[in-house]
Amino acid sequence: MALFLSLCLVFFSIVCSSASATLPPYLDGLLPNGDFEKGPKASNLKKTVIKGKHSLPDWEIKGLVEYVSGGPQPGGFFLAVPRGVHAVKLGNEASISQNVRVRPGFIYSLTFGATRTCAQDEVLRVSIPGQSADLPIQTLYSTDGGDTYAWAFNATTEVVNVTFHNPGIQEDRTCGPLLDAIAIKQMPPLKLTRGSLAKNGGYETGPHVFKNFSTGVLLLPKQQDLISPLPGWIIESLKPVKYIDSKHFSVPTGLAAIELIGGRESAIAQIIRTVPNKSYNLTFTIGDAKNGCHGSMTVEAFAAKETVKVPHASQGKGEFKAASLKFKALSARTRITFYSAYYHTKLHDFGHMCGPVLDDVRVYPVS
Known part of the structure; x- marks a missing residue:
């Protein structure tokens, strides 16, 4: 009997450890190379344009994607990159994407710095398979470091392909959204506040907030x-x-x-x-x-x-x-x-x- 109980305990431990090993960790931080500080090799850059869809570490790119540094730019434009040195700019119909392991059934929120780079109306499409949103970013709400947005999705598979896409077609093909940091957070289940019917009334549960710089x-x-x-x-x-x-x-x-x-x-x-x-x-x-x-x-x-x-x-x-x-x-x-x-x-x-x-x-x- 003791041997049987020991074998059951060992089997239960193996099953539990295997299950926990397959679960992705709780996410609350930058995506791999989410700050774009790991750049392409010099041989994969033509001035600022990235050559090769796997040349940007941890990301897959399509179309005209530029690897840029913050600060004054040719033509008098200023690119705000407050959380580091580098960012990516998406030209006409360009995109960057990354596969992320998640837990099905949970809500996740993406937090990302995005701003327009030209005077024209610009849109940033953020998506996972089956869920997407077009973000109008022509309005600037902050002047001291660009704007930060959050977008949430419901995970239905163990791996999601997170994509940022510029769906616009501008006369200047180099115009497009600038991305300077991308983070993800697994949203915890909501708990009722004792003595209140309002959920999350103190706003303690919300998207990831960048630690080193935030304009909200x-x-x-x-x-x-x-x-x-x-x-x-x-x-x-x-x-x-x-x-x-x-x-x-x-x-x-x-x-x-x-x-x-x-x-x-x-x-x-x-x-x-x-x-x-x-x-x-x-x-x-x-x-x-x-x-x-x-x-x-x-x-x-x-x-x-x-x-x-x-x-x-x-x-x-x-x-x-x-x-x-x-x-x-x-x-x-x-x-x-x-x-x-x-x-x-x-x-x-x-x-x-x-x-x-x-x-x-x-x-x-x-x-």
């Missing part, structure tokens, strides 16, 4: 991103909202918050479970990110038939205030929505869009 991460409206990189929340507007972290910005509580940078074109919402005719209290915190965003700010909040406007006179010092809204549920599902009533830019940088910060959203029944 732009979260696109649901028209471009069907799976939200901010679990529990819907970006239901024309403009993105910005995910900011406590290392680079002032946030009210915890590690992260949301900055509403697009005025009435930038809204964030969540649908919560409620009991019809029961009263609830929605509480939240607003303020500024201590990033030079000055002015008279107002955040509007909606729940059921109720609304509240919360003013905040920002001096750009990272000050915050609490607010609340009492409402009566009309059905088993209630949408709570927040947006900024006005447009804002930094006091000394009118090209840098900013806005009020939202954090610590809670909903609880009123007894």
